[in-house]
Amino acid sequence: MTRRLATVAAALAIGLGALTACSSDNVTCSTSACTVTFDRGVDAESKVLGIKVKLISVDNGNVKVDVGGTTVSVPVDGSAEAQGFTIAVQSVTDSNVVVRVTKN
Template sequence: MLPLVLLPLGAVAACGGEGTTTDCSLNACTVTFDRGVDANASILGVKAELVGVQGDNVTLRIGGQQVTVPVDGQQQVEGLNVAVQSVTQDNVVVKISGGGEGG
Protein backbone atom coordinates (compact mmCIF):
# COMPACT_ATOMS: atom_id res chain seq x y z
CA MET A 1 0.00 0.00 0.00
CA LEU A 2 2.87 2.38 0.67
CA PRO A 3 3.97 2.56 -3.02
CA LEU A 4 0.45 3.70 -3.98
CA VAL A 5 0.74 6.59 -1.52
CA LEU A 6 4.13 7.65 -2.90
CA LEU A 7 3.11 7.51 -6.56
CA PRO A 8 1.04 10.74 -6.56
CA LEU A 9 3.88 12.64 -4.84
CA GLY A 10 6.26 11.66 -7.63
CA ALA A 11 3.74 12.70 -10.25
CA VAL A 12 3.28 16.16 -8.71
CA ALA A 13 7.03 16.86 -8.71
CA ALA A 14 7.53 15.56 -12.25
CA CYS A 15 8.81 17.95 -14.90
CA GLY A 16 8.98 17.74 -18.66
CA GLY A 17 7.93 19.37 -21.91
CA GLU A 18 8.85 20.51 -25.41
CA GLY A 19 11.67 22.92 -26.21
CA THR A 20 12.80 22.84 -22.58
CA THR A 21 15.36 21.29 -20.28
CA THR A 22 14.27 20.83 -16.68
CA ASP A 23 16.05 20.15 -13.42
CA CYS A 24 13.56 19.43 -10.65
CA SER A 25 13.63 18.77 -6.94
CA LEU A 26 10.64 17.99 -4.76
CA ASN A 27 9.29 21.57 -4.62
CA ALA A 28 11.15 23.49 -7.35
CA CYS A 29 12.14 23.26 -11.01
CA THR A 30 14.74 25.17 -12.96
CA VAL A 31 13.58 25.31 -16.56
CA THR A 32 15.65 26.32 -19.56
CA PHE A 33 13.26 27.40 -22.32
CA ASP A 34 14.62 27.36 -25.88
CA ARG A 35 13.89 30.63 -27.66
CA GLY A 36 12.33 30.66 -31.11
CA VAL A 37 10.22 27.54 -30.56
CA ASP A 38 6.91 26.74 -28.87
CA ALA A 39 8.58 25.97 -25.51
CA ASN A 40 6.50 24.63 -22.64
CA ALA A 41 6.84 22.33 -19.66
CA SER A 42 4.63 20.71 -17.05
CA ILE A 43 6.01 21.83 -13.69
CA LEU A 44 4.70 21.16 -10.20
CA GLY A 45 1.29 20.28 -11.62
CA VAL A 46 0.88 23.31 -13.92
CA LYS A 47 1.83 24.09 -17.51
CA ALA A 48 4.50 26.75 -17.98
CA GLU A 49 5.04 28.36 -21.40
CA LEU A 50 7.51 30.94 -22.68
CA VAL A 51 5.41 33.62 -24.38
CA GLY A 52 8.13 36.11 -25.27
CA VAL A 53 11.08 38.27 -24.28
CA GLN A 54 11.18 42.08 -24.54
CA GLY A 55 14.51 43.49 -23.40
CA ASP A 56 15.06 42.27 -19.84
CA ASN A 57 11.42 41.28 -19.34
CA VAL A 58 10.22 37.72 -19.83
CA THR A 59 6.54 36.96 -20.40
CA LEU A 60 5.40 33.51 -19.29
CA ARG A 61 2.05 31.74 -19.12
CA ILE A 62 1.81 29.73 -15.91
CA GLY A 63 -1.29 27.56 -15.54
CA GLY A 64 -3.18 29.78 -17.98
CA GLN A 65 -2.26 33.07 -16.29
CA GLN A 66 0.16 35.38 -18.09
CA VAL A 67 2.89 37.12 -16.09
CA THR A 68 5.86 39.35 -16.99
CA VAL A 69 8.97 38.97 -14.85
CA PRO A 70 12.21 40.98 -15.18
CA VAL A 71 15.60 39.23 -15.26
CA ASP A 72 16.73 38.70 -11.64
CA GLY A 73 13.17 39.46 -10.53
CA GLN A 74 10.33 37.27 -9.33
CA GLN A 75 6.54 37.15 -9.23
CA GLN A 76 3.95 34.92 -7.63
CA VAL A 77 1.41 33.31 -9.93
CA GLU A 78 -0.94 30.35 -9.47
CA GLY A 79 0.51 29.85 -5.97
CA LEU A 80 4.04 29.47 -7.35
CA ASN A 81 7.11 31.68 -7.13
CA VAL A 82 8.49 32.43 -10.61
CA ALA A 83 12.03 33.86 -10.88
CA VAL A 84 13.88 34.66 -14.11
CA GLN A 85 17.54 33.75 -13.66
CA SER A 86 18.96 34.60 -17.10
CA VAL A 87 18.14 35.47 -20.69
CA THR A 88 20.46 34.75 -23.62
CA GLN A 89 20.06 34.81 -27.38
CA ASP A 90 19.29 31.07 -27.31
CA ASN A 91 17.37 30.43 -24.09
CA VAL A 92 15.65 31.70 -20.96
CA VAL A 93 16.30 30.15 -17.53
CA VAL A 94 13.44 30.30 -15.02
CA LYS A 95 13.13 28.84 -11.53
CA ILE A 96 9.62 27.89 -10.45
CA SER A 97 9.05 26.86 -6.87
CA GLY A 98 6.24 26.34 -4.39
CA GLY A 99 4.87 29.66 -3.18
CA GLY A 100 5.27 28.74 0.47
CA GLU A 101 8.46 28.40 2.46
CA GLY A 102 11.90 27.83 0.93
CA GLY A 103 12.81 28.01 -2.72
Protein backbone atom coordinates in the same frame (compact mmCIF):
# COMPACT_ATOMS: atom_id res chain seq x y z
CA MET B 1 12.39 -5.27 9.68
CA THR B 2 8.89 -4.11 8.70
CA ARG B 3 9.66 -0.56 9.88
CA ARG B 4 12.86 -0.50 7.81
CA LEU B 5 11.00 -1.69 4.69
CA ALA B 6 8.33 0.98 5.22
CA THR B 7 11.03 3.66 5.57
CA VAL B 8 12.78 2.53 2.38
CA ALA B 9 9.45 2.43 0.50
CA ALA B 10 8.57 5.94 1.68
CA ALA B 11 11.98 7.29 0.64
CA LEU B 12 11.62 5.72 -2.82
CA ALA B 13 8.12 7.16 -3.23
CA ILE B 14 9.34 10.64 -2.33
CA GLY B 15 12.30 10.35 -4.71
CA LEU B 16 10.15 9.10 -7.58
CA GLY B 17 7.61 11.85 -6.89
CA ALA B 18 10.31 14.48 -7.34
CA LEU B 19 11.43 12.88 -10.59
CA THR B 20 7.92 12.66 -12.00
CA ALA B 21 7.12 16.30 -11.17
CA CYS B 22 8.80 17.29 -14.45
CA SER B 23 7.71 16.49 -17.97
CA SER B 24 10.75 16.92 -20.21
CA ASP B 25 14.51 16.81 -20.61
CA ASN B 26 14.89 20.59 -20.24
CA VAL B 27 13.74 20.49 -16.61
CA THR B 28 15.50 19.79 -13.32
CA CYS B 29 13.30 19.38 -10.22
CA SER B 30 13.36 18.97 -6.48
CA THR B 31 10.24 18.32 -4.41
CA SER B 32 9.02 21.95 -4.44
CA ALA B 33 10.88 23.69 -7.29
CA CYS B 34 11.88 23.15 -10.90
CA THR B 35 14.37 24.90 -13.15
CA VAL B 36 13.27 25.03 -16.79
CA THR B 37 15.54 25.90 -19.71
CA PHE B 38 13.35 27.19 -22.55
CA ASP B 39 14.73 27.35 -26.09
CA ARG B 40 14.03 30.73 -27.65
CA GLY B 41 12.38 31.03 -31.03
CA VAL B 42 10.20 27.93 -30.64
CA ASP B 43 6.87 27.16 -29.00
CA ALA B 44 8.51 26.42 -25.64
CA GLU B 45 6.51 24.94 -22.77
CA SER B 46 6.87 22.38 -20.01
CA LYS B 47 4.66 20.84 -17.38
CA VAL B 48 6.24 21.14 -13.93
CA LEU B 49 4.86 20.57 -10.45
CA GLY B 50 1.46 19.83 -11.98
CA ILE B 51 1.18 23.09 -13.93
CA LYS B 52 1.94 24.09 -17.52
CA VAL B 53 4.58 26.82 -17.91
CA LYS B 54 5.09 28.44 -21.30
CA LEU B 55 7.61 31.02 -22.51
CA ILE B 56 5.72 33.77 -24.35
CA SER B 57 8.33 36.46 -25.06
CA VAL B 58 11.44 38.31 -23.99
CA ASP B 59 11.41 42.09 -24.37
CA ASN B 60 13.56 44.86 -22.83
CA GLY B 61 14.80 42.77 -19.92
CA ASN B 62 11.38 41.30 -19.11
CA VAL B 63 10.28 37.73 -19.71
CA LYS B 64 6.59 36.97 -20.24
CA VAL B 65 5.61 33.53 -19.01
CA ASP B 66 2.22 31.82 -18.98
CA VAL B 67 1.76 29.89 -15.73
CA GLY B 68 -1.36 27.74 -15.73
CA GLY B 69 -3.25 30.26 -17.87
CA THR B 70 -2.00 33.39 -16.07
CA THR B 71 0.53 35.56 -17.91
CA VAL B 72 3.19 37.25 -15.78
CA SER B 73 6.00 39.59 -16.73
CA VAL B 74 9.19 38.83 -14.83
CA PRO B 75 12.33 40.99 -14.95
CA VAL B 76 15.62 39.22 -15.58
CA ASP B 77 17.10 38.35 -12.15
CA GLY B 78 13.67 39.11 -10.64
CA SER B 79 10.56 37.17 -9.68
CA ALA B 80 6.77 37.28 -9.76
CA GLU B 81 3.93 35.17 -8.37
CA ALA B 82 1.18 33.37 -10.27
CA GLN B 83 -1.19 30.48 -9.52
CA GLY B 84 0.50 29.73 -6.17
CA PHE B 85 4.01 29.64 -7.66
CA THR B 86 6.97 32.00 -7.63
CA ILE B 87 8.52 32.44 -11.05
CA ALA B 88 12.14 33.66 -11.13
CA VAL B 89 14.13 34.39 -14.28
CA GLN B 90 17.69 33.18 -13.72
CA SER B 91 19.20 33.98 -17.11
CA VAL B 92 18.45 35.05 -20.66
CA THR B 93 20.72 34.39 -23.65
CA ASP B 94 20.25 34.55 -27.41
CA SER B 95 19.40 30.85 -27.43
CA ASN B 96 17.53 30.16 -24.16
CA VAL B 97 15.76 31.43 -21.05
CA VAL B 98 16.23 29.76 -17.66
CA VAL B 99 13.26 30.05 -15.29
CA ARG B 100 12.86 28.65 -11.77
CA VAL B 101 9.35 27.70 -10.69
CA THR B 102 8.82 27.29 -6.94
CA LYS B 103 5.61 26.15 -5.25
CA ASN B 104 4.53 28.67 -2.61
